[in-house]
Amino acid sequence: MLLKKRFGIKSENLDMKIPVSRPWLAGNELKYLTDCVKTNWISSGGKYVVRFEISFSKFCRSPFGVATANGTVALHLALVTLNISRKDEVILPTLTFIATANAVSYVGAKPVFIDSEPYTWNIDPEKIEKKITKNTKAIIAVHLYGHPCNIDPIIDIARRHHLYVIEDAAEAHGALYKGRLVGSIGDIGIFSFYGNKIITTGEGGMLLMENPKWYERARLLRDHAMSKKKPYYHSEIGYNYRMTNLQAAVGLAQMERINKILDRKRQNAIIYHRLLKDVKGLELAPEARWAKSVYWMYSILVNSDFGLTRDQLISRLMAKGIQTRPFFIPLHLLPPYRDGSRFPVAEDIAHRGLNLPSAADLREEEIDFVCRTIKACSKRGAR
Numbered sequence: 001m002l003l004k005k006r007f008g009i010k011s012e013n014l015d016m017k018i019p020v021s022r023p024w025l026a027g028n029e030l031k032y033l034t035d036c037v038k039t040n041w042i043s044s045g046g047k048y049v050v051r052f053e054i055s056f057s058k059f060c061r062s063p064f065g066v067a068t069a070n071g072t073v074a075l076h077l078a079l080v081t082l083n084i085s086r087k088d089e090v091i092l093p094t095l096t097f098i099a100t101a102n103a104v105s106y107v108g109a110k111p112v113f114i115d116s117e118p119y120t121w122n123i124d125p126e127k128i129e130k131k132i133t134k135n136t137k138a139i140i141a142v143h144l145y146g147h148p149c150n151i152d153p154i155i156d157i158a159r160r161h162h163l164y165v166i167e168d169a170a171e172a173h174g175a176l177y178k179g180r181l182v183g184s185i186g187d188i189g190i191f192s193f194y195g196n197k198i199i200t201t202g203e204g205g206m207l208l209m210e211n212p213k214w215y216e217r218a219r220l221l222r223d224h225a226m227s228k229k230k231p232y233y234h235s236e237i238g239y240n241y242r243m244t245n246l247q248a249a250v251g252l253a254q255m256e257r258i259n260k261i262l263d264r265k266r267q268n269a270i271i272y273h274r275l276l277k278d279v280k281g282l283e284l285a286p287e288a289r290w291a292k293s294v295y296w297m298y299s300i301l302v303n304s305d306f307g308l309t310r311d312q313l314i315s316r317l318m319a320k321g322i323q324t325r326p327f328f329i330p331l332h333l334l335p336p337y338r339d340g341s342r343f344p345v346a347e348d349i350a351h352r353g354l355n356l357p358s359a360a361d362l363r364e365e366e367i368d369f370v371c372r373t374i375k376a377c378s379k380r381g382a383r
């Protein structure tokens with residue numbers, strides 16, 4: 001009752017459980033899965049894998065797609081395809097999901113971290129060049145939380161220093177950089193189709209590229225480097241990174257609705273922006289003039305004048321049945337990658353950053369409830 005009065009929240013709303021994310025499986029997912037089971041094609045053979053590869057690569061306007069078991073192995077496969085190995089260095093942002101750096105570690109190369117830009121939260125291109133050494137082979141450009149990174153200057157630097165550019169677009173399917181689809185700009189782009197990503201296959205990933213030689217090589221390595229002509233002839237050590245027909249069946253159904261999913265994500269971001277723009281002490285999800293974000297996670301920064309810290313806000317929202325997520329911990333602060341270096345911009349953003357509920361099928365009342373709860377916290381905290 002007290003909460004009801006204080007926050008002006010209808011009592012039935014107090015029981016609402018709003019997850020930070022959930023898959024939206026409202027199309028042909030079950031139908032295609034049933035087809036896999038009925039036809040007995042449940043492993044990596046069957047028609048859906050190639051169909052999904054074609055559908056997704058066409059959507060991204062890239063000539064070749066290679067579907068994989070998940071996004072992490074897609075990153076690993078991209079690095080192996082480009083022959084990146086021991087003693088090499090790979091540049092990447094410190095503010096990203098750990099998979100980006102782990103894939104670099106898997107090939108024995110050294111991840112070299114870069115600080116974030118204050119506005120887009122992505123890798124700061126101006127800080128890249130002084131980290132390039134004679135061992136640097138590639139830059140991984142991550143498009144964080146659905147907002148493209150400023151990739152033109154990165155491509156520029158890479159061309160001047162003869163480096164590859166790998167795009168980690170795991171969080172940004174459909175995002176536009178100066179009108180171009182992310183994941184098809186660099187040498188190889190990778191995507192994830194984990195359950196909380198823009199579209200999902202449960203677990204899943206994809207590499208996109210233009211170079212036919214890399215395409216053939218990635219496909220070979222995905223399947224234990226087995227010769228197409230001679231069964232069980234393996235020219236080198238490859239991997240089993242194949243996607244199953246079951247995963248691809250879900251993926252194809254998701255692709256039929258990807259534009260709808262993207263529209264809803266954008267619509268949700270517009271509502272969040274409208275409801276939160278006047279709240280003191282919050283910085284809202286950015287969108288640069290040159291970008292079209294897909295708002296994978298609608299994110300905010302909680303400043304000191306909000307009245308509560310980010311972590312206090314997380315607990316208050318949780319108590320109302322609203323699940324949120326703090327930003328990734330910058331990788332240079334985690335045990336596997338800690339070496340005493342500091343990246344103040346990334347640390348500051350990570351410390352204040354919060355992902356709000358962002359499911360594509362979120363209802364307007366749910367967003368309204370989240371925003372009203374945040375506003376109520378801000379008033380109470382300031383008192």
Ligand SMILES: *Cc1c(COP(=O)(O)O)cnc(C)c1O
Binds near residue numbers: 096099168170203
């Ligand atoms: C999700 C994600 C990955 C890894 O994808 P998985 O499919 O979970 O292995 C890689 N990079 C980023 C930035 C991600 O968000």
